[in-house]
Amino acid sequence: MRLLIAGWHGQVARALIEAAPSLPHIKALAAGRAALDVRDPRSIERAFSDISPNVVINTAAYTAVDRAETDEEAAFALNRDGARLLACAAARRDIPVLHVSTHYVFDGTKKEPYVETDAPSPQTVFGRSKVEGERAVAEVNPRHVIVRTGWVFGPSGRNFATNILASANASEPLRVVADQHGNPTYAPHLAALLLDIAHRLAVERADDVWGTYHAAGSGVTSWHGLATEILARACVTNDTEPTVVPIASSDYPTAAPRPKNSTLDCARLYERFGLRLPPWQDGVAACIARHLES
Template structure:
């Protein structure tokens, strides 16, 4: 089977390429050949690839910058996502679209389920929610996967930032009043591959819709950092201390959701799989980065 993934340098796109197996081919398309801000390139690039499924993973992800660049965020996250779904529909193939916990306001006290009210509070979150809606309208053969707190051996992310800080510091301050589900892009890629194959061969409507895809278990950012440094200490012998701080002590232009936990029972019930516990996956990524020396 042949799968097209939008984006070349994104975490999930890179993880999919690394996961590529003999039974399927991954074609990563990105700028300038495929530019979500220029829909004509989306149509021509994906048509030429003739895929069995399209994985829509590229996005405008600069959460803070989106507040001053709303046109760019909506051009990519809404209009670009719509173009990807439309060309997949034209080709008669499913689209798997990656979305985010930012479609929620983060005020719920328990993990979010797919049917919970959405109420994004940032331009980024609004653009991603409107992207979801555009995909649903453009192609009924879709799976929308909401995820959160993504990290991997690729691109920029929280784990790589913590390991970089560990090179020059003995202690760091990390927010402890936001809670979520750390999620490995490697695990997302494996699940996306499973879903793409299912949607390509099975027309059951129960396999379509919105799903949460996140690491099992939960943590605060400070918990997340402590575990990264626990594995780091086991490998290097150096101990890094983490000091808890509040969101108010680490202000950002966009308020981050206090609760980013995603309930993934629907995913497990539908596809018979769940992502591993976040600590297991963090250990694997940290070990990879330190062994390869690619965390700096």
């Protein structure tokens, strides 16, 4: 299978780039903006001509949630228009596209976990741009799988886990939001799942796989719970173990509102593909092990 990965710097893209070479049945090429600008049709055409992929995974996205509130044009150019151009190029070649999306398509007011059939109701520019990207992909390429995920973290780069570890030795207690809940998702776990799905899309021609799926770490916690688990696993000490103080969302204002409930129901993914991501605590353990090795 020849796989084109659109994107380079994000958590999921880096995990895909790391994992793909270990799979002998996959020949993958990841292309960042210098080699593949999804906003530029000519750049897309060159990439398809050079690689001749069987499947495309689109991780390219504008993900600066707060900055998007004042940078709407750039967010939509990448998350909607770029997604459309890439999916359209794949459709012209009858190539399936695996498109990564987000829990931000929902407003977070539902009490139960969100299922794929829940109506999107984004409350941020980022969320609206991702909803429009989903719709664009589905509109131009019938052979699409859209995977919504959330709370992605990894052992490197800038993300919640590395930020918590970097702050662990501060003299002041860590103040972390405790009234937002979701499924923490370890980027390498998600990457392995995406590669599995991509391989199936390349070798199976079943018509019942297309559509939208939720894929996130098993189990639910708050940001405070995730921070506490990270520090407990890391055994970080500075005379005493860092104190993690639970705070309300109102105590940590952001330009873009965060959903109170980001929990995703991933049952459909298991029913169709037999795939389920490990418990989020396993992801934390793997993340900390990698971090301590570096």
